[in-house]
Amino acid sequence: MAGYEYENVVMAIEAYFIQKLLESGVVSGVGDDAVIFSDNPNLRHRSGGSCLPKDISSPVYAMDMFWEGTHFKKAWFSPREIGQKAFLVNVSDILAMNAIPKYALLGVSLPKNVSKDFIKELLCGMVAVCKKFHITIIGGDTIGGNALGVVVNMIGEARKNTLFRKGARRGDLIFHTGKLGGSYLALKRLLSGGKSNKKSRFTKPILRAGFIAEIARFAHMGMDISDGVYAECNRLSECNQLAFSLKNKKEIYKSGEEYEMLFCVAPKERLRVMRIAKKHRVDVECMGKVLRGKSRYPAYAWH
Template sequence: MDKESYFIRKLVESKITQGIGDDAVVFSNRPLNLHRGKGFCLPSDISSPVYAMDMFWEGVHFKKGWFSNYEISKKAFLINISDILAMNAIPKYALLGISIPKDASKTLLDDLLAGIKKVCTEFNIKIIGGDTICGKELGMAISMIGEARLRPLFRIGAKIGDLIIHTGKVGGSHAELKTLLKTGMKINKKSRFYEPILRTNFIYAISRFAHLGIDISDGINAELNRLSKIHQLYFKLKNSYDKNFQSGEEYEMLFCISPKDYLRVKKLASIHRVNVSCIGKVSRGKNAYRCMCWH
């Protein structure tokens, strides 16, 4: 069985692709280009494109047996979508690069496709191209293209006196990873390490007044160190010894607001059924919190 051809054919048949078949896809609003390119030249429907790219690779992000193949492809797409949402953008298109193990069965490929279709259908994403190879490990590299909303959220914009807030609870991802590495038991499907929870509507709601936003992929401590370097300010934690702040792959939202907007955030959190925690404040100085190397 030609695994690469089978995968591409089934992907196209899933109806979550668009413009696949040429060396690359063209976005244009020129009538001549659209006519000549037929299905490989798409109408340009993004005025402010947002690009993000992430990888999800066996031996680096997961081990065999931790996830089903359906769960692997599902999480690979979700963590990429998280980057787009964190910018207050709408995910629209994806370029998919995938390494298929040489011993992959038809069932394995079908399961991967099912996970991809599930997420792309939920978020209305079209796959517009990519590449497939046969390799030793299963891995996915996804480039996501989104449409920026009226007010994008950047990593810069914090002011002295701002409150530091994150959504949800953190620490569960690291706890689950430690258990898996120690026992090798099947993953707990209720854990954050198993599947990220994306706060789409809440992010959109706070984007009107939040000063910055970033998703927690490498841990709160690591993200705050990045923010400190960008701003040359001290992102001071109330409890800098909390080990949960070193937990990566949480994919919760970390953001800063003016103190006057705190009650507003609490109200929106209640409306969207999201837990929020105020963990610190921005002041003069710099921070260098202890971090874990995740990947």
């Protein structure tokens, strides 16, 4: 009987979440087991809504998990902040390639003791990001679990000047946007029992869509800083078979979840980068140079 009652509670929670999601105004194509993108009007008519107009010619896919106990503790964030960050980290992956986020498939694990108010606030955070970036949720799944978890599969549209991790050239300058280290400091404060800083990028990542779109015209490669500058430079050195030589060794280069942009440009483009940064009111720093060889830095395992 206890198992039966548990199942009923979980089903009620899932049904409430789905109901509120459908009422949010950011959902389309939900109804069948999957959604189809097609230009066939007969297919769209027959589907009754689960077939959407095919409006992506070069799709970009990204997926990230945001899980209680691994990425956060519920005491650290409000429900709205959890929903917001779960989506922002996925949007960041799409923007970092100079692509446009368009659709999302959403997976959510909901503990049986979660309240309706918590669910409403969680959805408010998700919906706010969807509306800001014009993202439509087109399907997904919910489960009852022991921990709160959000999985977002993002689908974007690639643009002409797509940025990849590979493409750096010997002699390139290495830049990053923003002021790094705040995310690591916020995490240390939380782990030591301190309170969350609502303005910290650990709570709410700052994404640089307009800046990225402009530097993508001449940048040779780019990625967002999710695991720290050292960790990202290790990856970039490996895939480009070049050394990402940093001018200084800084503790802040170990700071993950910054979601600032790391990119490389030819030396002649330095002033152009500065002009674009000033236009978008974005801090930028040239932190090194791409050289022959390989580089390796002491990176943290962020998660």
